[in-house]
Amino acid sequence: MQSYEYYAPRSLPEALEYLAENTGNCRIIAGGTDLIPALRKEDIHPAHLLNILEIVEARGISETGETVRIGAITTFNDLADSELIRKEFPLLAEMALLVGGPQTRNRGTIGGNISSAAPAADGLPVLLSLDAELELSSRRGKRSLPLNEAITKAWTPAWDDDEMITAIKVNKLPPGTRTKFYKLARRKALARSRMTISLILRSGSGGEIEELRFVPGSVMPVPRRMEEVEKLLTGKVPTDELLDRAARAVGEEMVKVTGIRWSTGYKKPVLGNLFRIVLRQLITAG
Amino acid sequence: MKKRGVGYGSMFYGLGYGFSRTDIASATLALNQDGSIIARSGEVEYGQGSDTVFCQIIAEELGVDYIAIKLITADTDVTPDSGPTSASRLTFVGGNAFIKVSRSLKKLLHGVAEEILGENDLVFREGMVFSRSDPEKSISFKKLAGEAYARGVPAVVTEWYNNTTHDVDPETGQGDAYATYCWATQMAEVEVDTETGKVEVLRIVAVTDVGKALNPLNCEAQIEGGVAQGLGYALEEEIKEEGGYVKTETLGEYMIPTSLDVPPIEVHLLEVAEPKGPYGAKGVGEPALIPTPPAVLNAVRDALGLRIHKLPANLENVYQLIHGEEAGN
Numbered sequence: 001m002q003s004y005e006y007y008a009p010r011s012l013p014e015a016l017e018y019l020a021e022n023t024g025n026c027r028i029i030a031g032g033t034d035l036i037p038a039l040r041k042e043d044i045h046p047a048h049l050l051n052i053l054e055i056v057e058a059r060g061i062s063e064t065g066e067t068v069r070i071g072a073i074t075t076f077n078d079l080a081d082s083e084l085i086r087k088e089f090p091l092l093a094e095m096a097l098l099v100g101g102p103q104t105r106n107r108g109t110i111g112g113n114i115s116s117a118a119p120a121a122d123g124l125p126v127l128l129s130l131d132a133e134l135e136l137s138s139r140r141g142k143r144s145l146p147l148n149e150a151i152t153k154a155w156t157p158a159w160d161d162d163e164m165i166t167a168i169k170v171n172k173l174p175p176g177t178r179t180k181f182y183k184l185a186r187r188k189a190l191a192r193s194r195m196t197i198s199l200i201l202r203s204g205s206g207g208e209i210e211e212l213r214f215v216p217g218s219v220m221p222v223p224r225r226m227e228e229v230e231k232l233l234t235g236k237v238p239t240d241e242l243l244d245r246a247a248r249a250v251g252e253e254m255v256k257v258t259g260i261r262w263s264t265g266y267k268k269p270v271l272g273n274l275f276r277i278v279l280r281q282l283i284t285a286g
Numbered sequence: 287m288k289k290r291g292v293g294y295g296s297m298f299y300g301l302g303y304g305f306s307r308t309d310i311a312s313a314t315l316a317l318n319q320d321g322s323i324i325a326r327s328g329e330v331e332y333g334q335g336s337d338t339v340f341c342q343i344i345a346e347e348l349g350v351d352y353i354a355i356k357l358i359t360a361d362t363d364v365t366p367d368s369g370p371t372s373a374s375r376l377t378f379v380g381g382n383a384f385i386k387v388s389r390s391l392k393k394l395l396h397g398v399a400e401e402i403l404g405e406n407d408l409v410f411r412e413g414m415v416f417s418r419s420d421p422e423k424s425i426s427f428k429k430l431a432g433e434a435y436a437r438g439v440p441a442v443v444t445e446w447y448n449n450t451t452h453d454v455d456p457e458t459g460q461g462d463a464y465a466t467y468c469w470a471t472q473m474a475e476v477e478v479d480t481e482t483g484k485v486e487v488l489r490i491v492a493v494t495d496v497g498k499a500l501n502p503l504n505c506e507a508q509i510e511g512g513v514a515q516g517l518g519y520a521l522e523e524e525i526k527e528e529g530g531y532v533k534t535e536t537l538g539e540y541m542i543p544t545s546l547d548v549p550p551i552e553v554h555l556l557e558v559a560e561p562k563g564p565y566g567a568k569g570v571g572e573p574a575l576i577p578t579p580p581a582v583l584n585a586v587r588d589a590l591g592l593r594i595h596k597l598p599a600n601l602e603n604v605y606q607l608i609h610g611e612e613a614g615n
Contacts, residue, residue, distance in 0.1 A: 101544070184482055186522060186600060188546035192538070194601060266483070266602045269609070273481035 002039060008051035012137060012166065015052055020139040020162045022048040028164055029053065030073055030112035033104050057137075058111065058166045061085060066172045069135070072111025072165040077102070079110060088172050091179035091198060095126045098183045101190045111165045117151045117222070120192050124151065125217035126181055127168060128225060129198040134159075135167040144169070154221040177202045177211070178285060182278045184270075193218040195271055197278045208237045214275065216250070219267055220257045228253055229275075238283055246279075247272030287480045290488075293584025295577035296471040300464030301569045302375045306453035309375065309465075310446055312366040313383035315344065315391050317441035321413075321428030323348070323355045328368030329380040330360040333511075334571055335504040336376040340384050342500060343564060347388030348395075349410035350427050366444070374468060374569025375449070377500065381564035383447035390443040398434045399425060466560045468568050469495040472513070472577035476585040483605030485521055485586060490578065491552045497560040497568035506553045509574040513551050516578020518542040524598050 009015045019026055026048035029035055038044045052058055052073060059071040061082050068088055070079070079085050079096035086093045099105055099113075099122055113123035114134070124147075132147045136159050145159060147168075152158050159165075173179070180199045185191035196217030204210040212230045217223050229249050236242060251268035258264065303309040314326040325344055331337040337357050345352045358364060368380060392410060400406050402425055405417035416424035425433075434441050454461035473491040478484070492509050499505045522541035526533040534540045559566030579597075586604070587593045596603045 184484070184601070186541045187544055189544045190538075191541070263602070266605055270482050270601075270605060277481065 002042065002045060004046055004049050006049045006051065008054055010054045010056075012055050012057040013139075015050060015055055015164070016137060016139045016162075018048070018050055019164060022050075023161045026050055028112075028115065030115065031075065031107045031109040032112075033100070033108040034112065034116045034118070052164065055166075063088075063172075068170050068172065070110060070168045070170065072167055073109045074111070076100075076105035076108050076110070076113075080105070089126075089130060089170060089179065091181040091200070092126050092130070094181040095122050095183070095196075095198075098122065098181075098185075104190075110168060114147070114151070114165060114168070115157055117153075117155050117157055119154050119221050119223075120218040121223075122181075122183065122193055122196060122217060125196055125198040125215040125223040127170070128223055129179075129200050129213045129215040130170045130173075131213070133169045134165050135169055136163045137166040138163040142166075148224060151222055173200065174202060174211075178282050180278050180282050182274060184274060195219055195267065195274060197274050199275075199278055199282055201279070201282045203283065206237065208235060209233045210235075212279075214250075214279075216254065216271055216275070219254050219271055226250060226253050238279070243276050243280065247276040250275045288477050289480060289589040290475065290477050291585040291587065291589025292473065292475050293581050293586070293588050294471060294473050295580030295582075295584060297469070297573065297576040299374065299468045299470075299569075299573055299576060301378055301466050301468055302373050302449045302451070302464060303369075304451050304464035306451060309369065309373075309379060309449040309451070311368040311376075311379040311383040311449070312444065312446050313340075313368075313380070313387040314366065314442070314444040315387050317391060317395075317431050317434065319432050319435045321350065321354060321426075321431040323350065325355055325357045325384070326361075326365045327357070327359050327380055327383065328362075328365045329376050330371040332371060334371075334376070334508055335501065336371070336380060338504060339377050339381060339500050343381055343384045344388050346565075347385060347410075348392055348427070349415070350413055374571040374573065376569070376571075377567050378465070378563055378569055379447055379449045381500070381567060382449070382562075383445055385564050386447055387443050387445035390445055391441065394439055394441055394443070395430055395434060398437060398439055399430055402430070402433060465562055466497075466568055468570075468573040469556075470573040470577050472581040474578070474581035474585040476582060476589055478586060478589045478604065480590075480608050483601040483603070483608065485582070485599055485604055487517060487521070487549045487582060487585075489549050489552070490517075490581070491554070492574070492577070493554045493556060494570065494573050495556040495558050495568065496570055497563045498557050498566035499555045500565060500567050502555060505555055505570050508570045509553045510548075510551050512571070512574020513578050514543050514548045516575045517548065517582065519575075520579035520582040520597065521599050524600070 007018050027046040029051040058073045062069050076096040076099045080093045110123050113121050127147050133144045134150050136143050150158050178201050182197040183193050184195045198215045200213040202211040212233050214226050215223050232246050250272040316324040341355045344355050399415045403423045407418045409418050413427050414424050449465050454463050471493050475489040477486045490513050496505050560568050592607050594607050
C-alpha cells in the first residue's frame with residue numbers, strides 16, 4: 001500500500017495552484033485507468049494525487065466556427081456518443097468504441113490517454129492524423145501546443161510539470177474528406193492494439209489523391225504521421241501497383257524508426273497490408 | 287485475402303479415474319422436522335452446475351420441492367471426501383451417491399408412512415406421500431418428517447458410491463478401464479485473413495452424447511463454456527517465459543476469448559442412456575472442450591491447405607505459416 005495526499009478541486013484555478021505547488025511530485029487522475037493499476041503495482045510513487053474529474057473547464061465538447069474543442073476529461077464513451085464527433089471526426093468515434101471494454105470507456109478520458117503517452121495509446125494516432133492541438137493550462141496561463149510536439153518520447157509528455165491538458169482542439173475537415181480508424185488486436189474487446197491505422201483521405205475529381213494523412217499506431221515508440229508515404233501517394237491516382245509500392249514503403253518507414261525487433265517479421269509486412277486494405281476501403285467508399 | 291474453411295474434431299473420453307484408481311463420492315442427507323433437507327457432499331461446484339443437478343436428484347427421488355434442500359458442498363469441516371472435480375465425473379459419481387442416499391432416506395420414511403397410512407405401496411411426489419392404489423390415503427412430506435422426528439427415527443443417512451473400475455491386463459493393455467465413455471464431435475467454420483494472419487471463427491456446431499441431460503439448459507451452457515475455452519486454447523492462450531521468469535503476468539496479457547469473440551454455438555445433445563449413469567447421464571465437462579481446438583485447426587488447414595504445428599494459432603504464428611519463417615525480414 002502507498003499513501004499519498006488526494007485532492008479533488010471543483011475549479012481549474014484551484015487545480016492549477018495545487019499542481020504548481022507540488023510540481024514533480026503530483027500525478028493527475030483523469031480517469032485512472034492507467035494510473036490506478038500503476039499505483040497498485042507500485043510502478044509510481046507520487047506524494048500527491050490531483051483528481052481533475054470535477055473540473056468544469058475540462059469537460060464537454062463544443063464547436064466554435066471551424067474548430068471543435070474536446071474537454072480533456074471527455075470519456076471514450078462520451079466521444080463515441082457525441083453527434084458532433086461522429087459527424088466531424090468519425091474515426092475518433094470509431095477509435096473510442098474500440099478502447100477496452102464498456103467500463104474502461106466509461107472511466108478513461110482522451111486527455112488521460114494522451115498524457116500517458118503509451119506507444120499503444122489509440123487516441124494518439126487518431127488525433128495526430130487530425131493535426132490536433134492541445135490546450136495546456138497552468139498557473140502562468142494558457143497556451144496551445146501541437147500534439148506532435150507535445151509527445152516526442154514514449155510515456156513522457158513534453159509539456160511542463162505545472163501544466164495540464166484542459167482541452168484538445170481539432171479543426172474540421174474539408175467537405176468530401178473520408179476517414180477511417182482500424183484496429184488489429186488479439187481479440188475484439190479488452191485488448192491492447194497490436195497495430196492501428198488512422199487514415200484521412202480527400203480525393204480529387206479525377207480519382208487522384210488530393211490529401212492523405214496517415215498515422216500507424218502501436219508500432220513505434222511515439223506515433224507520428226508517415227509523411228514520406230503520404231507524399232508518395234498525394235497527387236496520384238492510386239493504382240494497384242502504386243498501393244503495393246506504398247504498402248512496402250510503410251513497412252520500411254516503420255523499420256527505419258524501430259530497427260529490427262522480434263515482432264518486425266510480422267509487423268513490417270502486415271502494417272503495409274493493413275494500410276493498403278484500409279486505404280482501398282476508403283477509396284472505394286467514395 | 288480472406289479464406290474460409292470447415293473442420294471437424296471428434297473425441298471419446300474415459301469418464302472418471304479408471305484403471306482401478308479409487309473413484310468414490312459421498313453424500314449425506316439430514317431431514318429436518320419441517321421437511322427441509324440438509325445435504326452434504328465433498329463434491330466441488332465451481333460453476334459447472336453440479337450443485338443444481340444434485341439438488342434436482344434429491345428432489346426427484348423424494349418428491350420434494352427443489353428449494354426445500356440446502357446443499358453444502360466442499361467444506362472440509364463438514365463434508366466427507368468425494369475426490370476432486372475432474373475427469374468429468376461429478377454428475378456420474380456424485381449423482382449416483384445422491385441417488386443412493388436419497389433412496390436410503392426414502393426407505394426410512396417409507397417405513398414411517400406405512401405405519402401411519404396402513405399401506406405399503408407408496409408414491410413420493412410433489413411434496414406428498416400417498417398410496418398408489420388409493421391416492422386419497424396420503425400424508426404431506428412435511429408432516430411425515432415431523433412424524434419421523436417424533437418417533438425418533440434417525441433420519442440422517444450417508445452413502446458412498448464407488449466408481450472404481452478394474453485395471454487392464456498388464457501384459458496386453460487390454461480391458462475395460464473406465465466405467466463409461468463420453469463421445470463428442472464439433473464442427474468449426476473459420477475465416478483466415480492471409481494478409482494479417484487473423485483467424486475468425488464464424489460458427490461452431492457441437493454434438494455431445496450426454497447419456498441423459500439432467501438439466502438440458504445447464505448442459506448447453508457447459509458446452510458453450512467448454513467451446514469458448516477451447517477457442518482460447520487454439521487461438522489465444524500463451525504463457526511467455528524469459529530466463530525462467532513468466533512474462534505473461536496478468537489476464538490483460540494472457541488472452542482468453544471475450545463474449546464478443548465467441549461465435550454462435552449450435553449445441554445438440556445426444557441422449558444415449560448409460561446404464562450405470564444416474565438416470566442414464568454421463569459427464570459433460572471435458573467433452574465440451576476437447577473437440578474444439580482440433581475442429582478449429584482443421585478448419586484453418588481446410589482454408590489454407592497448410593497445417594499449423596505451433597500454437598496458439600494467433601496473428602504471428604498463422605502469418606508465418608502462410609508466408610514462411612522469414613516473412614517480412
